[in-house]
Amino acid sequence: MVSENEPSVNESKAELLLDKIDALKVLRASTDAERDALLVELGGRGKPEQDIIAQLSAVRPLRHPDRFEEAHRMMVRSIEVLDRNGPRQATVRRLGPLTPIAKWLVEQASGFIVKSYINKVTNRICGLYERREANSPWHTNEHHMLRRARIDLRRVRDGMNSKSLGLPSFILGGAALTSVASGIQGVASEALNHTLGVIALGIIAVSVLFALSWVALYSAAVARRRIRLATDQSLAALWETIGAAGEPPRDESYNFAVYAIILLALAWIVVPLVIGLAFIS
Numbered sequence: 001m002v003s004e005n006e007p008s009v010n011e012s013k014a015e016l017l018l019d020k021i022d023a024l025k026v027l028r029a030s031t032d033a034e035r036d037a038l039l040v041e042l043g044g045r046g047k048p049e050q051d052i053i054a055q056l057s058a059v060r061p062l063r064h065p066d067r068f069e070e071a072h073r074m075m076v077r078s079i080e081v082l083d084r085n086g087p088r089q090a091t092v093r094r095l096g097p098l099t100p101i102a103k104w105l106v107e108q109a110s111g112f113i114v115k116s117y118i119n120k121v122t123n124r125i126c127g128l129y130e131r132r133e134a135n136s137p138w139h140t141n142e143h144h145m146l147r148r149a150r151i152d153l154r155r156v157r158d159g160m161n162s163k164s165l166g167l168p169s170f171i172l173g174g175a176a177l178t179s180v181a182s183g184i185q186g187v188a189s190e191a192l193n194h195t196l197g198v199i200a201l202g203i204i205a206v207s208v209l210f211a212l213s214w215v216a217l218y219s220a221a222v223a224r225r226r227i228r229l230a231t232d233q234s235l236a237a238l239w240e241t242i243g244a245a246g247e248p249p250r251d252e253s254y255n256f257a258v259y260a261i262i263l264l265a266l267a268w269i270v271v272p273l274v275i276g277l278a279f280i281s
Helices: 006-028 032-043 047-057 065-085 096-134 141-161 167-191 195-242 253-280
Strands: none
Touching: 065 096, 065 141, 065 195, 096 141, 096 195, 096 253, 195 253
């Protein structure tokens, strides 16, 4: 009697056999042109391949050269405004004596998201300007506009990068964190030897993870709102003006929201499970 799963098993074997046959075709190709043709045929035609064809077909370095300089100026102004206002302290609901700490943590996290986004945007636009400038015919209006815009934005980017955290502060901060971590490790190892200590340690771990999750989620929301207000429209306008440049760069707020969900899962699932296993053992 033939089982119901036998056709699917046969189909899987047939697919594996076809894959091996395709691989042998590529290996047996006598010329590079024949090998390339086989690889292109096997590669399929997905969204990336369609984007490659569409972007290669746009031969002009700028889609709307008459609007490029205005879009460039608005983008630089948006970066200036976001750099000045994005890392500012956010409004946090009253949390009693923990309010100043919460404000400081949200300010640091949202400021990190904003600063990393500005760095990503300026680097991406500078690289795009460089390639489009190299793609422009010399002595044309587009070539001159892209060259001036590239020089302007590179100067802006270098000025912003010069405001990064200095080495002495970073070293002192790392040393302080190392001391705190070693102290916590000693207290935790002592608490694991007592039942009440394990319970107290679990409650503290859940509370810390829940607080960090809230900070990550709230900071992501603050940063996303400020980035949207300051740069989303001007960045979309610049990308439309340049044309055939893919998607504009995105900020890290969504990733921070994912981190918040992971921390919540650790707080509500992993930590109680670990405590339960500790009691069983």
